[in-house]
Amino acid sequence: MRISFKTELKLNNYQRTQLAKHAGVARHAWNWGLDLCKKILDYNQENPSEKLRFPSAIDLHKFLVKWVKAENPWYYEVSKTSPQYALRYLSSAFSDFFRKKTANGRRVGFPRFKHKGQHDSFTLEGTIKVEHRSIQLPKLGIIKTYERLPQGLAPKTAIVSRTANRWFISFSYEIEPTITNKVVAACGVDLGIKTLATLSTGETFSNPQPYRQSQARLARLQKAASRKIKGSNNRRKANMRVTKQHARTANIRKDTLNKLTTHLAKNHSQLVVEDLHVSGMMKNHCLAKSIADLGMYEFRRQLTYKCELYGSELIIANRFFPSSKTCSCCGNIQDMPLKERVFNCQQCNISIDRDLNAARNLQHQAALIVA
Missing domain, CATH: 3.30.420 (Nucleotidyltransferase; domain 5)
Structure with a gap:
């Protein structure tokens, strides 16, 4: 069977910057693709006789290379798979919106724009080597981890995500079921x-009851964050404390x-x-x-x-x-x-x-x- 493994990365400041760049490019590609798809949907609604074909993930990537990468050279500072997978996920989100329904019979929600610092993540594909306490990623090199990794693996893709100020990596691999003695x-x-x-x-x-136990502290932190000046470093630090408390509750x-x-x-x-x-x-x-x-x-x-x-x-x-x-x-x-x-x-x-x-x-x- 196939299971997933997720662990925290042990980073220096340079590596944190590189991961933030990859997440920023993936977020930019998602938002650009979503804006383009919304414009196409609005045009088709206003001009039913001259409908444009809704773009697939491949179409979006071709448009991205032709229109966006030429004007934004910082796209070439990160792995090319980061924006590619962002557009794949966007295409999958629109497919779910058009066809998939929830358990209540309702349609899945329309894709939303992403914001910096909220659910930052990106996907890498290529040569990924798993060592004892480190992993080699395309464009990023060798990154250490806090715990030992499963050995003998060569995953094709890996997802890097951020929760509060901590970065995690996850990948899937095949494992044989272990039959244990039942009591x-x-x-x-x-x-x-x-x-x-x-x-x-x-x-x-x-x-x-993790949320109820942290509710008083969370309210105090949110109140303190709301009093800080918008755009200031103090407000950013206060919001990070709130995010850390949410992450601790979820953990x-x-x-x-x-x-x-x-x-x-x-x-x-x-x-x-x-x-x-x-x-x-x-x-x-x-x-x-x-x-x-x-x-x-x-x-x-x-x-x-x-x-x-x-x-x-x-x-x-x-x-x-x-x-x-x-x-x-x-x-x-x-x-x-x-x-x-x-x-x-x-x-x-x-x-x-x-x-x-x-x-x-x-x-x-x-x-x-x-x-």
């Missing part, structure tokens, strides 16, 4: 707000989910999770912030590929399965308001934690689905 045969996993995950075995994982969430999903995939033969309607749950404005802080989509994404990597089976229970309303002992279904955290069965008089009851019902689903 539990089947396990139901119920996600919650107070407790991140409750397993049918009774094991629970606490929710760090805590990613670290928690990575540890949880790895533990589940390595030690359980079968995992049963619910097919949650997250966008519908977000409409509850009392719980929307807490639900967004969980990272439910990221949990599902990580668990999917890690089950394949470690030889586990992931089972998705039906979205309308009443896991919280069903008694895990006798199967009686009764109303269960969200405020009640203990399930008291009216038929067999069992008293059990609400999340544990739902996890055990999901575990029962594994035997039914397999049968």
